Amino acid sequence: MKNIKSKKTNVNPIKIFGTTNGINIVESPIKAKILSILEEEDRSGAEIVKLTGKSKATISAHMHDLVEMGIVNSKPNPADGRSKLFYIKSKSIGDFSRENEFKKEMDTYITENVVYSSDPFEFFRFIFRTIRVALMEEGFNIDPILHNAGIKVGLAYYNKLQNEEIEIMIDNIAHFWKENKLGNIKVEKLEPLTLRAYDCFECEDLPKIGKSACAFDSGILEALFSTHYSEKVDVKEIKCFAKGDDYCCFTVNKNLKY
Incomplete structure (x- = not known):
């Protein structure tokens, strides 16, 4: 089994998901922990058991509930035909934590x-x-809502910003950012594509919360580059004003199916 690492948090927030059956609010700390794990990447049942520290029977019961709620689904595990991978199939709307x-x-x-x-x-x-x-x-x-809104904006503006040459497309995006006072985009490197954003509209004036806060910008970039490459890209914000950094920085990785 691969090395398993997961982000550690002291509080498991209440998770809010939109499914085909309506809004589902997940208050169970164990279910919230499972969903936090699956938000990072797809996991097998054995991996979820190890990461949560709960028994196989307990996790099986919670996974059954999450599937019934329409939040989680499973697929064959390409690395092990005897097991399956669980993944989140519904749209995350946000979460709520009782601790500020x-x-x-x-x-x-x-x-x-x-x-x-x-x-x-x-x-x-x-x-x-x-x-x-x-x-x-x-x-x-409300980061999931902002991210989804960013994706819609990116899709709407793609035809205006797109170009077969990636360098020209990046220049178009930088001009769009500056023209609409979203900030100033600079290329750090092309492989993997890494973009810096100075004077960031989304987060520059937010309190220092110790984590990345540019979900809207990430959504725009995800939509633009996913469409450009005709494959799903993963946009990660590795630096952010809200974390105490001097600028925001995004990496664009082509590692997911479109």
Whole structure:
């Protein structure tokens, strides 16, 4: 079996998924842990048992529930014909944690960034931030919604930005970013494609939450490059202002089926 690693968190948030049968809210800590594991990558039952530290019978019961809820499905394991891989088949809407990730900063945030702004664009920019910070303070993570919205924007603008030459397409994307005041895109390297974003609209003024926060930007880039390469790409934000970095940085990896 391959080496198994998973992100460690102290709190398993309530997960919210949209399925063909409607909205499903997952409050069980064990189910939330399983879904967090599957959000990272597809896993076999044995891997889920090892990562959760629960018994095979317990995990089997929870997996059965998640399949019945329409959130999880399974497929044959190409590495082992005797087992199957579980994966999330429904759309993640967000999650809710009862523990705030940072202290309340709303009053200072509004005073410094909204009240003294005279630029209409800056006003709406900071209103967007204020709404997001308010949700974050209440424990709501809407990154999946922002990511899906970014994908829709990327698909809508692809024909305007696309070019057979990847360097020209990147230049078009950089111009689009700057023209719409999303930030300034710079190429760090082409293999794997790594893009830096300075003056990031999405996260530059957010509180330092210790994790990447540019789900909307990631969605745009995912849609643009997936369509360009005619295969599913994986966009990872490896640096972010919200993590305390000096700029945001995205890697584009062609490692998934389209």
